[in-house]
Amino acid sequence: xxxxxxxxxxxxxxxxxxxxxxxxxxxxxxxxxxxxxxxxxxxxxxxxxxxxxxxxxxxxxxxxxxxxxxxxxxxxxxxxxxxxxxxxxxxxxxxxxxxxxxxxxxxxxxxxxxxxxxxxxxxxxxxxxxxxxxxxxxxxxxxxxxxxxxxxxxxxxxxxxxxxxxxxxxxxxxxxxxxxxxxxxxxxxxxxxxxxxxxxxx
Numbered sequence: 001x002x003x004x005x006x007x008x009x010x011x012x013x014x015x016x017x018x019x020x021x022x023x024x025x026x027x028x029x030x031x032x033x034x035x036x037x038x039x040x041x042x043x044x045x046x047x048x049x050x051x052x053x054x055x056x057x058x059x060x061x062x063x064x065x066x067x068x069x070x071x072x073x074x075x076x077x078x079x080x081x082x083x084x085x086x087x088x089x090x091x092x093x094x095x096x097x098x099x100x101x102x103x104x105x106x107x108x109x110x111x112x113x114x115x116x117x118x119x120x121x122x123x124x125x126x127x128x129x130x131x132x133x134x135x136x137x138x139x140x141x142x143x144x145x146x147x148x149x150x151x152x153x154x155x156x157x158x159x160x161x162x163x164x165x166x167x168x169x170x171x172x173x174x175x176x177x178x179x180x181x182x183x184x185x186x187x188x189x190x191x192x193x194x195x196x197x198x199x200x201x202x
Contacts, residue, residue, distance in 0.1 A: 020101050025102070
């Protein structure tokens, strides 16, 4: 039987991400990932020379899935795209746990810091392109992209530890309000944004 090596590498990355999501970055050793496949370490080392290469490939795979999900929303569906970026449901919360682990690693590892910066640049460019598609007359795409991306990041980090406070509808509502504040009704939307962030009733 012919082995699809690209598919096998993708599968290893998926298993690695699942381990990181459950147990953290340090748990994702080559020995542990091999055990998830019920095989020897050479099941992994055939494709990855060391843990660093495995982790970097896993992060790149997750980032590509993330960007594919965002772009699938369409060039002018800004709120949908921002919601797709955020930790807005159980699946994306699991993805953000992995992302948070990689960002933590990036604070101490220059190679991972470079990957993080490159991913951030892609995210900002995607947001900026969507804003431009909505209103090409603006001249503040960078400022708006930074603010929207910061909102996505902030909400998502909070949702990791308080998902009950940040269900999908609240995440989407907060992002929608911010889009309105920045792009549509800057004079009337501010109060609505803060109202949506009040604690949910017991």
